[in-house]
């Protein structure tokens with residue numbers, strides 16, 4: 165039973181060709197950051213295209229609780245009157261980040277170098293996720309924290325009264341950890357340095373530069389990604405146009421690839437190389453995707469995708485691509501089930517600490533639907549059914565995980581028998597218009613109660 169909300173079981177049935185345009189909402193990562201950087205700038209930041217999903221709305225509430233003025237002006241249009249770097253005030257109540265790892269970890273970073281105390285919590289999924297990966301580097305700035313065992317939420321963070329700058333090499337490939345350290349470094353004197361062995365999504369770096377921080381990036385002789393941030397800048401308010409979310413676009417794209425006769429147009433999909441690993445992988449599998457009208461939107465390189473049903477083959481995904489498609493492995497494993505041959509996903513252990521253990525959740529659901537898999541701690545291998553087709557016919561557990569729910573619903577659109585998910589309610593955390601958008605393409609997805 166989820167503590168996210170009342171479970172909403174949903175079912176997807178074999179559908180006719182999917183046709184039309186899938187204009188997915190704003191990018192979740194960029195939406196969180198637009199609110200947080202807006203709150204740390206002096207003056208009014210205007211945001212358009214903000215993702216109004218539960219995760220981002222929780223971050224908006226948190227920014228208000230810390231003293232910023234955050235106002236919804238219209239659909240996706242928000243203004244943030246920031247309090248300036250170092251200007252947050254102690255929240256009067258617990259900050260509840262709901263289902264959002266990004267929200268809680270970035271906000272922990274933002275308050276860690278403020279001389280006050282913040283208590284964080286979240287839903288049943290977030291309370292299981294590891295926070296030590298963020299509280300460990302924040303301790304180097306002088307922040308202290310007390311959480312449940314293994315640093316789980318609820319957790320209280322006592323910010324550093326006299327923060328010191330930090331040099332930190334991230335032990336796991338995580339943009340959330342990198343961003344937490346950089347956000348803490350904003351209110352520390354001197355230079356904060358983050359080094360990552362594998363480069364993760366770079367929205368924090370791009371947006372900090374956009375908001376006027378002094379930040380430089382370089383590749384070290386070992387090939388690592390090194391970021392140097394000068395603390396205590398005055399951030400200048402911005403007009404942020406949030407581009408569409410490539411992680412949400414993955415669902416209509418993958419659905420079109422596996423539902424026979426489909427042709428779907430997906431505008432404005434990020435071509436940022438720290439986010440587009442799924443699309444590279446799909447092309448290697450033989451996907452018929454054309455990348456049209458390349459341009460820049462909201463500071464991100466984007467293209468319009470025209471996607472046609474394709475006969476796909478299994479491939480080995482290079483492990484060094486994992487970070488650039490980390491949220492897309494669940495839906496890739498669905499596509500792999502329909503491909504001819506085996507798809508090997510190695511170097512994916514980070515999937516075990518997402519909203520759910522995504523290797524386990526996908527493995528169990530795929531098996532229940534008649535797909536043979538192999539897994540170990542860091543690997544998921546899917547033996548594609550190809551011409552034999554996917555049986556389906558199971559109810560898959562989603563474990564309060566939006567991407568698991570959407571992935572199995574996509575699977576049901578092309579399986580012989582319907583696929584049910586026990587709880588589709590978490591879809592609202594990242595893709596609140598998923599059902600409407602998929603219905604518009606002709607996908608047979610229904611709620612069961």
Ligand SMILES: O=C(O)C1=C[C@@H](OP(=O)(O)O)[C@@H](O)[C@H](O)C1
Pocket residue numbers: 192193194265266337338339340341343365490491514
């Ligand atoms: O920084 C971000 O916006 C995100 C980073 C990734 O998490 P990790 O940093 O934990 O890999 C990703 O899974 C998440 O959906 C969003």
Ligand SMILES: C=C(OP(=O)(O)O)C(=O)O
Pocket residue numbers: 263264265266267491518519567594
């Ligand atoms: C992992 C995800 O988000 P978060 O870590 O912000 O909860 C995701 O959206 O797939």
